[in-house]
Amino acid sequence: MKIGxxxxxxxxxxxxxxxxxxxxxxxEVLDSPxxxxxxxxxIFPGVGSAKNAMNELKKKGFVEPIKALKKPFLxxxxxxxxxxxxxxxxxxxxxxxxxxxxxxxxxxELKIPQIGWNKxxxxxxxxxxxxxxxxxxxxxxNSYYFDAQIxxxxxxxxxxxxxxxxxxxxNFYAVQFHPEKSGESGLKLLSNFCNKC
Amino acid sequence: xxxxxAIDIINGECVRLRKGDYGSKTxxxxxxxxxxxxxxxxxxxxxxxxxxxxxxxxxPENLKTIIKIRKIVNIPIEIGGGIRSLEIADKYIKAxxxxxxxxxxxxxxxxxxxxxxxxxxxxxIVVGLDAIxxxxxxxxxxxxxxxxYLVFAKKLKKIGITEIIFTDISRDGMLTKPNFKAxxxxxxxxxxxxxxxxxxxxxxxxxxxxxxxxxIIIGKALYENKVCLREAVDAVKPLTNLTKRIIPCLDVAxxxxxxxxNFKNLKDSGDPVELGKKYSEEGADELVFLDIKxxxxxxxxxxxxxxxxxxxxxxxxxxxxxxSNITDIxxxxxxxxxxxxxxxxxxxxxxxxxxxxxxxxxxxxxxxIDAKKINGKYKVFTRxxxxxxxxxxxxxxxxxESLGAGEILLTxxxxxxxxxxxxxELLEKISSAVKIPxxxxxxxxxxxxxxxxxxxxxxxxVLAASLFHFNEISISQAKKYLSKFNIPMRI
Numbered sequence: 001m002k003i004g005x006x007x008x009x010x011x012x013x014x015x016x017x018x019x020x021x022x023x024x025x026x027x028e029v030l031d032s033p034x035x036x037x038x039x040x041x042x043i044f045p046g047v048g049s050a051k052n053a054m055n056e057l058k059k060k061g062f063v064e065p066i067k068a069l070k071k072p073f074l075x076x077x078x079x080x081x082x083x084x085x086x087x088x089x090x091x092x093x094x095x096x097x098x099x100x101x102x103x104x105x106x107x108x109e110l111k112i113p114q115i116g117w118n119k120x121x122x123x124x125x126x127x128x129x130x131x132x133x134x135x136x137x138x139x140x141x142n143s144y145y146f147d148a149q150i151x152x153x154x155x156x157x158x159x160x161x162x163x164x165x166x167x168x169x170x171n172f173y174a175v176q177f178h179p180e181k182s183g184e185s186g187l188k189l190l191s192n193f194c195n196k197c
Numbered sequence: 198x199x200x201x202x203a204i205d206i207i208n209g210e211c212v213r214l215r216k217g218d219y220g221s222k223t224x225x226x227x228x229x230x231x232x233x234x235x236x237x238x239x240x241x242x243x244x245x246x247x248x249x250x251x252x253x254x255x256x257p258e259n260l261k262t263i264i265k266i267r268k269i270v271n272i273p274i275e276i277g278g279g280i281r282s283l284e285i286a287d288k289y290i291k292a293x294x295x296x297x298x299x300x301x302x303x304x305x306x307x308x309x310x311x312x313x314x315x316x317x318x319x320x321x322i323v324v325g326l327d328a329i330x331x332x333x334x335x336x337x338x339x340x341x342x343x344x345x346y347l348v349f350a351k352k353l354k355k356i357g358i359t360e361i362i363f364t365d366i367s368r369d370g371m372l373t374k375p376n377f378k379a380x381x382x383x384x385x386x387x388x389x390x391x392x393x394x395x396x397x398x399x400x401x402x403x404x405x406x407x408x409x410x411x412x413i414i415i416g417k418a419l420y421e422n423k424v425c426l427r428e429a430v431d432a433v434k435p436l437t438n439l440t441k442r443i444i445p446c447l448d449v450a451x452x453x454x455x456x457x458x459n460f461k462n463l464k465d466s467g468d469p470v471e472l473g474k475k476y477s478e479e480g481a482d483e484l485v486f487l488d489i490k491x492x493x494x495x496x497x498x499x500x501x502x503x504x505x506x507x508x509x510x511x512x513x514x515x516x517x518x519x520x521s522n523i524t525d526i527x528x529x530x531x532x533x534x535x536x537x538x539x540x541x542x543x544x545x546x547x548x549x550x551x552x553x554x555x556x557x558x559x560x561x562x563x564x565x566i567d568a569k570k571i572n573g574k575y576k577v578f579t580r581x582x583x584x585x586x587x588x589x590x591x592x593x594x595x596x597x598e599s600l601g602a603g604e605i606l607l608t609x610x611x612x613x614x615x616x617x618x619x620x621x622e623l624l625e626k627i628s629s630a631v632k633i634p635x636x637x638x639x640x641x642x643x644x645x646x647x648x649x650x651x652x653x654x655x656x657x658x659v660l661a662a663s664l665f666h667f668n669e670i671s672i673s674q675a676k677k678y679l680s681k682f683n684i685p686m687r688i
Contacts, residue, residue, distance in 0.1 A: 107435070115634050117687040143560065
């Protein structure tokens with residue numbers, strides 16, 4: 001089995017590839033959509049701003065092929081937010097794979113961005129969280145959150161409000177935190193995606 | 198967590214009822230608008246307004262007063278009472294009301310809630326669950342149903358409601374105690390939960406704050422001066438489980454981890470790759486790597502070293518030293534850094550912060566500030582502490598925040614390596630001045646120093662080098678110690 005990692009130019013792929021090396025997974029970095037058919041599962045890491053990332057995806061011709069995917073797909077951080085309809089960050093029209101919009105945290109009392117380790121409440125059984133305990137800590141870095149519908153939410157996290165920190169719809173999975181940077185629990189989640197989703 | 202003062206209106210006046218009984222009305226103020234303004238001034242972040250006339254009649258009876266309140270306060274307001282048609286809901290939304298509270302009608306007809314969500318979005322709709330002995334009540338609490346509130350809450354969850362207000366009628370306006378059991382049961386269902394009814398003193402507020410709920414509505418206790426609004430606002434913790442962070446720092450020169458005192462007299466402390474791996478496995482929350490001679494020697498950060506460290510580190514990894522342009526940042530990210538720390542280059546070219554934040558996201562850009570106290574004023578230094586800039590630390594911090602920095606790594610040069618403790622005066626001043634996280638650095642010498650930096654210094658994270666490198670204290674020892682003082686830690 002081979003994992004494809006989408007490379008749109010802005011993201012930090014090294015952290016994800018480091019984690020996959022540690023897990024002993026075969027993988028390929030995908031610079032073009034034509035390579036999507038040669039892998040079994042896809043990881044979509046995101047660092048950067050929504051607007052920029054969408055522009056890069058468009059330039060490289062990734063938009064339509066991603067939307068049409070039937071293979072297991074995992075969006076990470078911005079990669080989760082880009083699955084939405086729209087992001088307030090740069091007023092970006094996104095991939096529209098999972099219903100809902102991406103909004104900025106509104107807080108008078110908490111610092112924005114949220115940076116650090118926060119708990120994930122697992123609210124729905126999902127293979128992604130197999131053998132991961134409820135309320136385990138994962139590493140977050142975000143100023144925006146995906147205001148997702150309950151039916152697609154598998155994990156929530158408290159920051160100013162309860163927001164969806166893990167979602168899934170059909171073959172699409174996404175997490176707001178960085179599993180590749182969340183120690184052992186994060187590696188477990190990635191291994192679940194590779195082996196169980 | 199939000200403290201939400203309640204304003205109940207009958208006949209244009211600000212009143213309170215006992216257990217929802219209209220016969221028990223007490224008028225507290227003639228003018229609810231003035232009350233609203235006072236609450237805002239005292240620190241309320243949202244107002245809970247109920248048109249009790251409308252709750253009975255089913256049509257808005259105090260709309261004019263509500264519009265006046267909306268115009269005069271800047272905080273969000275939620276309105277309840279008699280919202281039983283889309284037309285009425287429309288009227289309130291058009292008047293600028295931020296959230297509509299639906300009680301009776303939600304219980305009678307769940308489709309009404311679905312229609313509201315469709316029309317205004319789930320974020321504008323709050324369902325009020327008014328319960329007595331576990332069953333829901335309707336029509337201004339005049340009627341009782343046979344519906345269990347937990348069963349009903351599950352239905353709400355299914356159709357997409359994210360926010361509910363739970364009121365225990367038997368306690369409302371009675372200054373008894375809130376129904377903590379019911380509230381924690383609902384909180385577990387993952388709603389943004391607002392608790393209401395029965396708050397009698399500040400200790401109730403403190404207990405509710407511990408239940409990690411979204412907000413608390415306080416009514417009678419405020420009007421009867423049993424709870425001071427400002428005190429309540431200060432008593433509650435923000436809604437989050439975010440932990441404070443412990444960050445070991447690798448200062449690297451000539452491929453070795455070194456540590457000096459006041460940025461001088463460097464002493465060898467080990468191999469960076471080995472140390473990085475060790476900290477990652479020991480439960481450090483993050484790792485910082487600073488190539489401390491890069492800027493001074495006019496060269497770039499050692500990419501190969503960054504790559505090798507990152508391969509063994511599965512926690513966030515920040516790299517700094519010699520970063521001077523967008524290409525440098527890109528190269529570091531591609532080599533495995535998660536964040537990049539900019540120091541000298543940011544001072545020389547502040548636009549770099551803006552450009553980098555725009556290109557890579559704010560969260561990626563850490564601005565490192567080396568501060569030294571000169572004649573009672575904190576000044577910014579660059580080039581590994583060797584160059585005085587004349588910039589004021591406080592103003593520079595505000596500026597880098599406005600330019601888009603995601604985090605501040607604040608080092609006190611006076612304390613660095615001395616183990617005399619962090620410069621708390623500097624730290625507190627900077628942490629309170631900005632909305633972005635501040636990492637305290639320079640001077641950690643004991644566990645107590647870490648605690649003081651997080652509590653009194655209000656830092657979001659503490660960075661230490663010598664303390665950890667020479668095995669004086671392990672990461673897990675530090676975390677255990679800090680969690681004993683209720684500082685949230687990932688253990």
